[in-house]
Amino acid sequence: MSLDQGLLFGLLALLVVLLVWGRIRYDVVAFGALIACVVAGLIPATEAFAGFGHPATVTVALVLALSKALSDSGATDIFARAVQPAAGRTTTHIAALGGIGALLSGFMNNVGTLGLLMPVALSSAAKAKRAAGLLLMPLSFATILGGLITLIGTPPNIIVATQRAELLPARGSFDMFDFTPVGGVVALAGLLFVTLIGWRLMPRGDAAGTGAAELMRIDAYLSEIRIPADSEASSLTVSELYEKVKDLEVQVVAVMRQGRRIAPVPSGLALIVGDRVLIEASPKDLEAFVRRLGVEQGKSGTPEDGLLTDGEAIVAEAVIPPNSNLERRTVEQLRLGSRLGLTLLGVAREGRPYRGRLRDFRFAAGDVLLLHGEEDRVSDFVARYDLLPLAERGLIYGQRRHAASLAGLFALAILVASLGLVPIYIAFGAALTVMVASGLVSLRGLYAAIDWPVIVLLGALIPVGGALQSTGATDTIASAILEVTGGLPAWVVLTLVLVVTMTLSDVLNNAATAVVMAPISVNLAERLETNPDAFLMAVAIGASCAFLTPIGHQNNALIMGPGGYRFGDYWKMGAPLELLLVAVAIPMILLVWGL
Numbered sequence: 001m002s003l004d005q006g007l008l009f010g011l012l013a014l015l016v017v018l019l020v021w022g023r024i025r026y027d028v029v030a031f032g033a034l035i036a037c038v039v040a041g042l043i044p045a046t047e048a049f050a051g052f053g054h055p056a057t058v059t060v061a062l063v064l065a066l067s068k069a070l071s072d073s074g075a076t077d078i079f080a081r082a083v084q085p086a087a088g089r090t091t092t093h094i095a096a097l098g099g100i101g102a103l104l105s106g107f108m109n110n111v112g113t114l115g116l117l118m119p120v121a122l123s124s125a126a127k128a129k130r131a132a133g134l135l136l137m138p139l140s141f142a143t144i145l146g147g148l149i150t151l152i153g154t155p156p157n158i159i160v161a162t163q164r165a166e167l168l169p170a171r172g173s174f175d176m177f178d179f180t181p182v183g184g185v186v187a188l189a190g191l192l193f194v195t196l197i198g199w200r201l202m203p204r205g206d207a208a209g210t211g212a213a214e215l216m217r218i219d220a221y222l223s224e225i226r227i228p229a230d231s232e233a234s235s236l237t238v239s240e241l242y243e244k245v246k247d248l249e250v251q252v253v254a255v256m257r258q259g260r261r262i263a264p265v266p267s268g269l270a271l272i273v274g275d276r277v278l279i280e281a282s283p284k285d286l287e288a289f290v291r292r293l294g295v296e297q298g299k300s301g302t303p304e305d306g307l308l309t310d311g312e313a314i315v316a317e318a319v320i321p322p323n324s325n326l327e328r329r330t331v332e333q334l335r336l337g338s339r340l341g342l343t344l345l346g347v348a349r350e351g352r353p354y355r356g357r358l359r360d361f362r363f364a365a366g367d368v369l370l371l372h373g374e375e376d377r378v379s380d381f382v383a384r385y386d387l388l389p390l391a392e393r394g395l396i397y398g399q400r401r402h403a404a405s406l407a408g409l410f411a412l413a414i415l416v417a418s419l420g421l422v423p424i425y426i427a428f429g430a431a432l433t434v435m436v437a438s439g440l441v442s443l444r445g446l447y448a449a450i451d452w453p454v455i456v457l458l459g460a461l462i463p464v465g466g467a468l469q470s471t472g473a474t475d476t477i478a479s480a481i482l483e484v485t486g487g488l489p490a491w492v493v494l495t496l497v498l499v500v501t502m503t504l505s506d507v508l509n510n511a512a513t514a515v516v517m518a519p520i521s522v523n524l525a526e527r528l529e530t531n532p533d534a535f536l537m538a539v540a541i542g543a544s545c546a547f548l549t550p551i552g553h554q555n556n557a558l559i560m561g562p563g564g565y566r567f568g569d570y571w572k573m574g575a576p577l578e579l580l581l582v583a584v585a586i587p588m589i590l591l592v593w594g595l
Contacts, residue, residue: 004471007040012464012516020507022551025323027453030460030512042467051462052455055173055425056162060155060458060511061450062428066410067109068449069432069441071116073403083120087128095195097121097135098142102187105146106153107414111321111451113143114555115388118319122390122562134202136563137573138194140555145190147544148183151176151424152414155454156514156543157183160536163518167469168532176418182537182588189584190577198573222253223286224298227275233293239267245292248285249357253343253372254278254313263313264337264373280345282355315345315370316378318387319561322365322554323453326385332359340381342373348561366550368561386448390562402440409434458511465515474523481524490530490595494538495586497521501542502578506552514543534593541585547574 001009011033018029034051037043051057086096097117104113121139125132147154151161151174161174227234233241238252254263256276262269271277276298281289290297320326326334336342347354347361348368354361368390371378382389413431417424435441468474485493497517504513517539525532546552548571550560556570 001476002472004042005473005476008037008042008467008471008473011036011040011042015464016508019509019512025453026509026512027323027456027460030457030464033464034460037464037467042471043463047463047466049459049463052459054162054459054462055165055423056155056159056462057455057458059152059158059162059425059428061455062425062432063152063158064109064112064450064454065432065446066413066428067112068446069406069435070108070410071112072445073406073441083117083124084127087124087130090130090134090199091195093124093128093130094135094138094199095191097124097139098191098194101139101143102146102149102191105143106149107410110143110147110154111554111558113146114140114558115321117143118559118562119389119391133563133565134199136559137202137556137565137570138199140553140559141194141198141547141573141577142191143555144544144546144553145187145194148187148541149180150183151179153179153183154544155458155511157540159458159511159514160518160540160543163465163514163522164533164536167519167522171533173423174536175420176414176424179537179540181592182541182585185588186541186581186585190581193577193580194573198577201573201576202569222278222280225277225279225290226296226298227271227273227277228294228296229273231273231294231296233271233295234273235270237268237270238265241271241293242267245289248288249281249355250285250289251280251343251358252277253280253345261313264341264343267337313373314375314378315372316382317390317562318369318371318382319390319558320363320365320367320369321386321388322557323451324363324365324386326363326387327365328362330360330362340373341377342371342381344369345372346370348564350560350566366557366560388558405438405440406435409440454509454511457509458515461512461515465519468516468519474519477520478523478527481520482527490528491586491590493524493528494530494534494589494595495582497524497535498538498542498582498585501539502545502582505543505546506548508552510543510546510553514539517543530595531593534589534595537589537593538585541581541589545578545581547571547577549574 015029015033018024019026034043034048038045038048082100083093083096086092097120101113101117104116117139118136121135122132125135144154147157151157157174157179161178164171165173232244236244241252242250252265254261255265255269255271255278256262257272257274277295279286279289286297289295331344334340336344344358347358347363347370349364349366369387371381373381381387409431413427416422417427421427422430432441432446436443436446468477481493481496485496497520501513501517504517518536521535521539522532525535546556550556550565550567550570559565
């Protein structure tokens, strides 16, 4: 092993450790690895940022933007409406959701597909009186599986296709539907398992599968108090009130004064005799609050007379996606009430309501927020921080009348790329240019739709993957694998590549896994004198099949709170699913691509 290889392996090991640790965002970790490789002389400085103009990076960005345009236009809503008639039985309910999710994910970003269908799943589950947790994990898995079907279904497919063009110039890139024969059969097998067997393996605990409002049970923590003449609370401002009870977890949600509702409540508002105040507090803190301030306790539970909601105010549920600007920030830092005019009624994390001091709560991906405020303020907050609303979308931030035009342009771009007339990134770039120039979509909205951390990750790691080739590290890794397999048949090595890629994808970002594993797989195939396309296809399948943990794929993280799942719930359905997919994928790869 050369010195350069030793340095590269050390940096890659540190990269993996930091990505698994998860305390530092993966785009920062990847960019740091790129800079370290340049400083160490493993990547020429002139090529350091070539990954940001790489076809894979550009194509992923364009697919994300097109997916957002289609979703916001309502062009995909017809599929969502097809779910409710099938909700009579759990099996058909999951089949409808999963089938539609997989179909859309073949042509849209699968995170966007989940964001579109998750409110549909929750709404249809409530109507069918079925636990949402029975639907959300199957839906998440189905949208991941759907990405296997086409070139644009998931970033790993795009990466593998472009790596083929670079590592095997004579063969060029994979085309749009080259993934379909294997990916389609694997996705179908996975969907059948999830629909017929997988959901029966789901946890049946009381918390699993409740919606946010049910999960957090805010009605048990909301109480109405009245301010009598002899109360210590009369003439106190809200901030002074908080100071008097700073050892208690109490939140003033709304005030009803002379028939007028005040919400959110300004910290400088002075309470007066006769005010009816809605507060959120545990029974223990409520008892201490009433006794200490001499107020009168009224009814508990969600009020029905406009104190909490009226024609303008609503209570809305939303989940924090990975890489949201809310991550790692506290409620106090946001100043929800004073700056944004909202009240945070509750938070749920990993399927459990948080009952500590909300003002000190630090947000994380997957948290479910229960927000109270005027409808337009809630909508603005959800859009600003890229939250996923958990109610069916009454508000669509797009132009519904353009749905047919957008869908037609998207289909035309796919057709042109599929016929090989122009590369796919040119076809998609042209489609987006027409959409923006004709006013069909907002340019600002398209920029906001791009998952920039993923783009930075790809742009940073593609040169690092190239360093694996240039330093001879792929030769070293391939030699080690062949030595371990000890002359076993090539199909066994192919299986090992699939399993290793799948395992890495369960703990790392799937795009990062594909960048690292693609050149290794090609090197292995060449040393075995077998078809490298078979090995690349194994990497594509393995990198997209992350079902054991909530951290392996963004979709799994997004459903954790709304579904009421715990970290250890995923492997119960995910482990047998991954075993099935290996058993299906290897014969299909051998049949379609051969060795």
